[in-house]
Amino acid sequence: MTNPGAFENQPGFIPPHGGYQKLKSYQMSELVYDATVKFCDRFIDPRSRTHDQMVQAARSGNKNIAEGSQVSGTSKKMELKLVGVARASLEELLGDYQDFLRQRGLGMWPKDHPMARTVPPRPSFSRNRTNPPKPVTPPHPSDSSNALPPKLGTAQPKPPNPS
Numbered sequence: 001m002t003n004p005g006a007f008e009n010q011p012g013f014i015p016p017h018g019g020y021q022k023l024k025s026y027q028m029s030e031l032v033y034d035a036t037v038k039f040c041d042r043f044i045d046p047r048s049r050t051h052d053q054m055v056q057a058a059r060s061g062n063k064n065i066a067e068g069s070q071v072s073g074t075s076k077k078m079e080l081k082l083v084g085v086a087r088a089s090l091e092e093l094l095g096d097y098q099d100f101l102r103q104r105g106l107g108m109w110p111k112d113h114p115m116a117r118t119v120p121p122r123p124s125f126s127r128n129r130t131n132p133p134k135p136v137t138p139p140h141p142s143d144s145s146n147a148l149p150p151k152l153g154t155a156q157p158k159p160p161n162p163s
Contacts, residue, residue, distance in 0.1 A: 017073030020066045029062040029090065036093065043100075043141045054096045060089035097145050106142040116146065 020026045036058035044051040068082030101108055109116050 018070050020069035023065065023069065025086075026062070026065045026069070029058075029065055029086065032090065032093070033058040033062040039141075039145070050096065054093060057089045057093040057096065061086045061093065064089065101142065101145050104141065106145070109146040113146075115143070118143070 036054055040046070040051045040054050044054070064082045064086035068079045068086065071082065072079040098108065100106075
C-alpha cells in the first residue's frame with residue numbers, strides 16, 4: 001500500500017496554478033465588473049432587482065475566473081466548471097445590457113458606428129500587465145452601454161431592425 005502523503009514532497013506533483021491577474025480574461029472581466037458597477041449606480045435604480053443582478057453577474061464573471069485559476073492545480077474539471085460559470089454570468093450580463101438598450105429604444109452600435117469612435121478605446125493588454133486602467137463612464141446611457149466590451153468569447157449581437 002502506498003503512503004497517501006508520498007506524492008506531496010515530489011516536485012511538480014501539483015501543476016502550477018493561480019496567476020489569474022495576468023490572464024487577459026480576468027483583466028477584461030475586472031474592467032467589465034468596475035464599469036458595470038459605475039453604470040448601474042448611474043443609470044439604474046439602486047433599489048431595483050436589475051441593479052443587483054447586473055452587478056452580481058459582473059462580479060460572478062470576475063470571481064469565477066479567479067477561483068477557476070486557483071483550483072486548476074488540483075482539479076481541471078472544477079477549473080472548467082468555474083470558467084463555464086464565469087462565461088454564463090457574463091452572457092447574462094450582456095443580455096441585461098441589451099435589454100437596457102432595447103427597452104429604452106437605444107440601438108446597439110456596430111463596431112464601425114461613428115459614435116463608437118467617440119468612446120475611449122478599450123485597453124490592449126500586454127502579457128505582463130497587472131493593473132488595467134479603470135473604466136470611465138460616458139454621460140449618456142447609450143454611450144455607456146455601448147462602451148463596454150461586447151462579450152468575452154463570442155460574436156456581437158446584431159443591432160435591432162428599425163421598424
